[in-house]
Amino acid sequence: MHDRLAFLSLRLSIFAALGLSAIACGSTVDGGGEGGAGSGASSSTSTSSSSSSGGSSGCVGGTPILLADGTDSGYIRCDDGTIHRAAAVACDPTIQAAACEGTEMYKDCTSDADCTAKPHGKCIHHDGNFEVPGPSCGCVYSCANDAECGADSVCVCQGVVENDVSWSRCSAIAKCATDADCASGECGITSFNDGCFQQIGLACRADTDTCRVDADCMAGSSCATLPYSTVGEAGTFNCETQNCAIGRPLLVAGAARTAPASNRVDWILAEITPDTETLDPAVRTALAEAWTEIAALEHASVASFARFTLQLMALGAPPELLFAAQQxxxxxxxxxxxxYALASRYADRPIGPSKLDLTGVPLDTDLRVVLGSLIEEACVGETIGAAEALALAGMVRDPVLGQVHAxxxxxxxxxxxxxxxxxRFLLAGADEDTRRFARAAFDRAIEAASADPSIRRAVVAEDVGLLSSKQLGALRRQALRDVVRPCADALLAPVAAPIVSADLNA
Ligand SMILES: [Fe+2]
Ligand SMILES: [Fe+2]
Incomplete structure (x- = not known):
């Protein structure tokens, strides 16, 4: 499906921008392996709920969830399928996945000793998938207790939620640790892929929640809690939709923030007139929804770059970087x-953004914070965005759509x-500790972005650019493996040549 030569050109363009030789990187585009770091960690479940008990009526019934060895996990499953955490119990950190054999076509690691970004690292083998059949190796990480996950994170034991990950893993959201922390007596678990990352965590159930189970939400959305929600209060359970697509997201506490859609015409580009006549009504509706989400993310990217510009100035960036950020x-x-033009044409009504809520958007200028968000949002996020658009440009049938993607x-x-x-500018002159921090940030971001997004599209149609979760996941993993990882390795290699400021325009 993907144009691998196009991905090669993307990688070479980044190498050229960095003034690096492609030969300096030991990777080959013909690697053929399926996943980057985290291969096999694909995770596509939404909330654990499977039936509705109606709003926030609280947990009825309750069955202790047992771990594979028969011991109590500390979690309770209510009759409606929701899960809450009664007690913090140690998890088995064993990663039950085949080890890297060393003969794979592409390797981010060759042994567990290479996986040191976090505790319990394992270098695992992955067979690939239907898209990219070659075998590969990548690091994944487990946990044994909450303390290992750091502040504001908890360790969710393997087997508690169904998310296709066969090991215990740290969650990024921990509004509570156990039921005792909640007025409702219910510290509920959420497992939701927002389209960028699998968001697993714990938050107190409350009467103010707008949903309790998926069945309380419209088709295409799931009852979940996110660090930031565009539809409800942060840390409460709301009907959330996948919200991640092309470009640089405005991430706030790990979640993409966007402006809600509104009825207005001034964001519609008149010259964008896609084919709408020959489309099946269901396809047209799905395209309207998809482009409304994409447009909101692109709109939020403007704010992301505004923040980025201020951070660059605080860190003394050269003029060419500031100029490029403004462009x-x-x-x-x-x-x-x-x-918004495409969304409006497909929906046959005007769609544009309403006000973007910037409450709580941090402007942190600490070098490591800026490095971390740059790696996650831009080096990984925008490189994937470019790769997705490249692939879609060669896939869609409507020439108007093709030109848009191109x-x-x-x-x-x-x-x-x-x-x-x-x-490269931020790492110029950085000590080994900072470079190690950057390598770990790449490991985390690549592992998180390697999962199949849990997009629940009513329609999948390649010829209009509506890809399935598996197709998008395969495409992202290919971009991570063929572009992001080699570029990160080349830039962060311990033996990298010294970088001088005169190279910045290379
Ligand atoms: Fe962008
Ligand atoms: Fe963009």
């Missing part, structure tokens, strides 16, 4: 106009190059 923000305004791909490739040049 990128302008590109994102245009991407949003294109996106233009976005071209712009996102430039944004990805900017991200990597900025990374």
């Amino acid at each position: 990128a923000a302008a590109d994102e305004v245009e991407h949003a106009r294109v996106g 233009r976005i791909a071209e712009d996102e490739q430039r944004h990805a190059e900017l991200a990597w040049r900025t990374l």
Whole structure:
């Protein structure tokens, strides 16, 4: 499905932006392996609920969830399928996955000794999938207790929620640790893929929650709690939809923030007139929904670049990076106009953004915070965005859509190059500790982005660019393996040549 030569050109463009030789990188595009780091960690479940008990009526019944060895997990499953955590119990950190054999076509690691970013690292083998059949190796990490996951995180034992991950893993959301922390007496678990990352965690159930189970939500959304919600209060359970697509997200506490849609015409680019006549009504509706989400993300990217510009200034960036960041923000305004135009044409009504809530958007200028978000949002996020747009440009049938994707791909490739040049600037003269921090940030971001997104599309149709969760996951893993990982390795290699400021325009 993917144009692998196009991915090679993307990688080479980033290498050129960094002034690196492609030969310096030991990776080959023909690796053929399926996953980057975290291969096999695909996770596509939404909330654990399977039936509705209606709103926030509380837990009725309750069956202790037992671990594979028959011991109590500390979690209770209510009759409606929701799960809460009564007690913090130690988890088995064993990772039940085949070890890397060393003969795989592509390897991010060869032994467990290479997986040191977090405790309980294992270098696992993955066979690949239907898209990319080659075998590969990548690091994954487990946990034994909450303390190992750091502040504001908990260790969710393997087997508590069904998410296709056969080991215990740290969650990024921990509004509570056990039921005792909640006024409702119910510290509920959420497991939801927002389209970027699998968001697993714990939050107190409350009367103010707008849902309790998936059945309380409309089709296509799930009852979950996110660090930030565009539809409800942060840390409460709301009907959430997958909210991640092309470009640089405005991440706040790990979740993409966007403006809700509104009825307005001033964001609609008149010249965008896709074919709507020959489309099946269901396909047209699905396209309207998809482009409304994409447009909102592109719109939020403008704010992301505004924040990025301020951070660059605080860290003493050279003028060419500031200039490129301003140009990128302008590109994102245009991407949003294109996106809202497509959404409006497919929906046959005007769609645009309403006000973007910037409450609580941090402006942190600490080097490591900026490095971490640059790696997650841009070096990984925008490189994947460019790769997705490249693939879609060659896939869709409507020439108007093809031109849109090609233009976005071209712009996102430039944004990805900017991200990597900025990374090089931030790492110039950095000590080994900071470089190790950056390597660990890449490991985390690559592992998180390697999962299949849990998009529950009513329609999957390649010829209009509506890809399935598996197709998107395969495409992202290919971009991670063929572009992100080699570029990160080349830039962060301990033996990398010294970087001088004169190289920044290379
Ligand atoms: Fe972008
Ligand atoms: Fe964009």
